[in-house]
Amino acid sequence: MALTEHMITFDHVSKCYVRQARTFRESLAHLGGRSAETDSPGGAGFWALQEVSFKVKRGETLGIIGDNGAGKSTLLKLMAGITVPTHGQVDVKGRISSLIELGAGFNPDLTGHENIYLNGAVLGLTRREIDECLEQITAFSGLDRFLDVPVKYYSSGMYARLGFAIAVHVKADVILTDEILAVGDTAFQRQCLRKFKELQEASTIIFVSHDLVRVKEVCSRVLWIRQGRLHCDGEAGKVVDAYLQAVQQERDRTLRADGDLPHEPEERRRGTGEVEISEIMTCNAAGEPRVVFRSDEALMVRIKYRIRKFGYDPGFGVNIMSHDGVFVHGTNTFIHGMVLDLTKESGTIELVYPNLPVVPGTYWLTAGATSDNNWSMPYDLRERVRKFEVLSTRRDGGVICLEHRWSDPVQH
C-alpha cells in the first residue's frame, strides 16, 4: 500500500443541490403537494458534479480547470469536508488546510494579531501551534507594524496577505487553494509563489485557478471539469492546451452567434466620406471570420471599401489598441510606400499579421481610409470598430512578447 499512497480519493462522486424549504409555509406546501425528493439524476435538483472519480498521490500538485459554474468549487468543498456527496465516496487523508477564501474567518473588529489566532483556530490549530509559527506568519505577511490595528482598517491587499500568511504556515498534508496566487502586488505574488513551491515539496496541493499559465507552470497533472463531469485528466500541458482550444472555439461561436458582425457600441466614426469603409472583419489565416486568436495564430484584417469620389493618393490604415488604451501597433499603406491605383467603385484590402506576439487580452481595431497620409481629415475613420481576443499560454510581462532566448548559464 505504501507504494500508492493516495491522499485524496474520489469514487463515483455526485453532488446534487436541492432547494430547501426555508419557512414553515413552504414545508407545509411541500407536505400537502407531493413528497418531492430528488434522489436520481434528472430530478428537480441541480447536479453540480456527476460521477467524478480520481485519486491524488502524496506530493502531487493537481490543477483543476474549467469554466465558471463547472463544479470546481463544489469539488473543493467536497475535499475540504464542507459539504458531503449525494452519491459516492470522498476520502481525504491527513490534515487539510483550506485556502478557499483567504481571511474568511476574520473578525473585522479584532486586531491582526488576534485574527491570526482566530483564523489559526478555524484551521484547527491549537494555541501553542500558532505560537510556534506566529513569528513566521508576521514576517511573511510584512504587516508587523499593523498587527495591533483592527483588520477592518486593512486594505484588501493587506487582508489577503495576512490570510495567505496564516494559511500557508499551517503544517498541512493536503492544501486546497482557489485563485490564491492572484492577491496583492507583484512583489507579494512572487513571495507567495516561492512559498508555494516550497510547500509543493512536502504537501499534496490542489490548485484551482483560471490562470492557465500558472496552472501549467505549477501543476504536474490537471483535471478539466466540464458541466459537472470529469472531462479530462492528464498531464498539465496537454489538458490545458485542450481546454484552451475548446475555450477558443466556444467563445468564437458565442461572439459571432448572430451571424452578422455586431456593431460595436463604442465605435467612433468621422470622415469626409469620399471613401467609405463599409466592413471590417478579423479572420484567421484561411480567411475564416474569427474573434478569438491564439498568439501563435495569424490575424487577417479584411477591409471592404466603397468609393464615392475618386481623390488624390488614397490609402488605408489600421491601429491596434489594447483594452486599457495602450497603442500597440499602427501601420498604413503610406508608410509602406504603396501607391494604390483605385479605379473600381468598391473593393477589399487585407492586412495580415502572421502571428500576434502580444500578451493575452482584448484588443481593439481602428481602421480608416484617407488621402495623402492626412489623418487629421480622413475620408473615413472608424475608431474601435472591432475587438478581438488573444489567448496565450506564455506569459511574459509588458505588452509585446519580443523574440527572446535564454542561454544556459556559463559558470566560471
Added chain:
Amino acid sequence: MMQHVTRLIRYRGLLWNLALSELKAKHRQTALGMMWALLQPVSLMVVYAIVFSVFVSVPVKDVPYALFAYVGLVTWLFFATSLSTGTVSVVAQMNLITKANFPREVIPLAKLLAAGFDFAIGWGCFIILLVLYGTPVKPSWFIFPWVLLVHVFFTAGMVLWGSALYVLKRDVGSLLPLILQVWMFLSPVIYPSDLIPDAYKALYLLNPMAAIIEAYRGVTLGGTFPPFAIMAPATVIALTVFISGYAYFKFTEVRFADIM
C-alpha cells in the same frame, strides 16, 4: 457521538477564540466595557424591585425582593441571551461555514460561552455581596454545581436545537422572542412559584427553568436543599434536550453549507 465530542475537544481553541473575540468586539466598542455584564441584570433588578415591591406587592418570603429578583434575572438572562444570540449565530457565520471545515457546534456554543461570562460576573458579584454581608456558608451550597450543570446543559441543548432549526426554517427567528417572553412569565423569574396554585404546581415545575431558578434560590438564599422530586425530572429533561439537540445538530450539520 463520542467522535463528535473528541473532535469538539480538538477544536476547543476555536470555541474559546470565538467566545473571546465576541467579548472583545462587544466590550471594546462600548464606553463602559465589561461593566455592562453587571449593569444589565442590576438595572433590570432595580426596575422590577420598584414595580413589584412598591407598585404591586409580590409576597416573597424571608429575603428582600431585590435579591430574590436578582437571582432569577441572572439565571434567566444567561438562558435567554444564549438562546437568542446562539440561534441566529450559525446563519450569521455562513461565510465561515461555506469556506472552512470545523465542528459547526463551536459557533452556537461560543455564544453560550460568551453569555456564560456575563453570568459568571453576575453570580460572582452576588456571592461577594453575600460574603460581605456575613451570610454564613451553608451546606446547601454543595448542590450549587449540580444546579449549574443542569442549567448549562439545558441551555446548551436548547441553543443547539435552535441554531440548527434556524438554518432550516427561518421562522424560528421570528418565533423565538415571543417564545422567550411567554417562557419568562411561565418561570418564577420575578415572582415566587408559591403563587402557583397547588393543582398546577407539579406541571409548572416540569419546566426546567422553573426548577433551576427555584433550586438556585433555595440553595443560595434559603439555604435549603432543592427537593429531589424537582431536581430529578429537571436533570433528566436537561440531559434529554442536550443529547437530542446535539444529535439533531450533527445530523443536520452536513447540510448547512448547501442550504446557505
